Amino acid sequence: MIVVTGATGGLGAATVEHLLARVPGDRIGVSVRDPAKARHLADRGVRVWQASYEDPAALRASFAGAEQVLLVSGNDPSADLVALHRNAVEAAVAAGAGRILYTSQHGAAPGNPYTPTGIHIATEAVLSASPVAWTALRNGAYGPLDQVLGPWQETGRIAQPADGPVPYTDRDEVAEATAALLAGERSFDGPVDLTAPRALTFDDLAATASQLTGRTITRVVVDDEQWVADQAAQGLPEQAARLVLAFHRAARAGYFAKTTPLMAELLGREPAGAAARLAQDITT
Numbered sequence: 260m261i262v263v264t265g266a267t268g269g270l271g272a273a274t275v276e277h278l279l280a281r282v283p284g285d286r287i288g289v290s291v292r293d294p295a296k297a298r299h300l301a302d303r304g305v306r307v308w309q310a311s312y313e314d315p316a317a318l319r320a321s322f323a324g325a326e327q328v329l330l331v332s333g334n335d336p337s338a339d340l341v342a343l344h345r346n347a348v349e350a351a352v353a354a355g356a357g358r359i360l361y362t363s364q365h366g367a368a369p370g371n372p373y374t375p376t377g378i379h380i381a382t383e384a385v386l387s388a389s390p391v392a393w394t395a396l397r398n399g400a401y402g403p404l405d406q407v408l409g410p411w412q413e414t415g416r417i418a419q420p421a422d423g424p425v426p427y428t429d430r431d432e433v434a435e436a437t438a439a440l441l442a443g444e445r446s447f448d449g450p451v452d453l454t455a456p457r458a459l460t461f462d463d464l465a466a467t468a469s470q471l472t473g474r475t476i477t478r479v480v481v482d483d484e485q486w487v488a489d490q491a492a493q494g495l496p497e498q499a500a501r502l503v504l505a506f507h508r509a510a511r512a513g514y515f516a517k518t519t520p521l522m523a524e525l526l527g528r529e530p531a532g533a534a535a536r537l538a539q540d541i542t543t
């Protein structure tokens with residue numbers, strides 16, 4: 260039995276779909292907050308049990324019989340996410356799981372100024388201190404490129420703060436690689452990076468966007484505080500803007516520069532590069 264948490268979220272749902280292509284539905288369980296959102300999975304033979312990371316007893320029950328648990332990191336920045344993840348790790352251990360795979364973050368290293376890093380480092384430490392085998396999937400940044408680059412198609416400018424190399428990664432491919440690991444195609448102890456093969460800067464992406472459109476797409480570096488003020492003027496809460504800024508600062512410092520070929524190996528093909536993803540986004 261392979262049990263997936265967060266299976267009604269973006270990454271978890273895609274992982275279950277890729278798993279269903281590899282193993283029979285009755286070998287898959289999902290542990291979800293709202294089973295009504297997973298009815299389509301129950302219809303395909305998947306075991307659907309209700310649990311939240313706040314509820315250790317329900318978590319333990321939902322992990323019954325699991326050889327492996329995919330623990331999808333929580334998404335509520337106001338919650339004590341490390342405590343919630345600890346609940347899930349302890350429940351998986353109590354249920355007798357053989358391995359936990361946890362969705363960590365690329366560049367999860369001490370000193371990385373991108374705020375969620377601390378949660379992932381601390382959760383990896385919880386896993387390391389537990390008696391269970393574990394794998395931390397340090398997933399590359401997989402936000403949509405049009406969100407990362409801003410309205411460049413309208414303006415002809417990528418006007419963002421100073422950046423650094425980042426392997427902008429496709430979420431569905433992370434899910435596919437995760438399903439390959441859960442299906443037992445390969446197994447790793449400790450942290451592994453699941454990222455696109457190349458780390459790119461906004462200069463690189465401006466050059467690619469220019470080639471794809473036949474227009475000159477210019478990279479414009481905006482002062483950090485000016486950028487936060489611009490975002491606020493457009494309605495983005497300051498806290499959210501500062502989180503993105505922290506990501507760029509981490510990129511500048513090189514925290515996201517390292518890539519490995521693991522994702523390509525797990526997919527059995529070259530992952531979709533930024534050029535292919537930009538091409539998909541082009542509307543005119």
Ligand SMILES: NC(=O)c1ccc[n+]([C@@H]2O[C@H](COP(=O)([O-])OP(=O)(O)OC[C@H]3O[C@@H](n4cnc5c(N)ncnc54)[C@H](OP(=O)(O)O)[C@@H]3O)[C@@H](O)[C@H]2O)c1
Pocket residue numbers: 264265266267268269270271291292293310311312313331332333334335343362364398399400401402
């Ligand atoms: N690498 C990246 O670029 C990146 C980007 C964004 C987020 N992340 C991290 O990776 C995780 C997965 O990404 P995603 O795109 O799938 O995010 P998502 O669509 O927001 O999914 C998060 C999932 O976590 C579940 N969840 C949240 N709090 C929970 C709790 N207390 N108990 C049980 N389940 C809980 C949610 O349940 P419901 O379905 O019930 O809401 C949802 O299914 C995120 O939660 C975040 O930690 C990574």
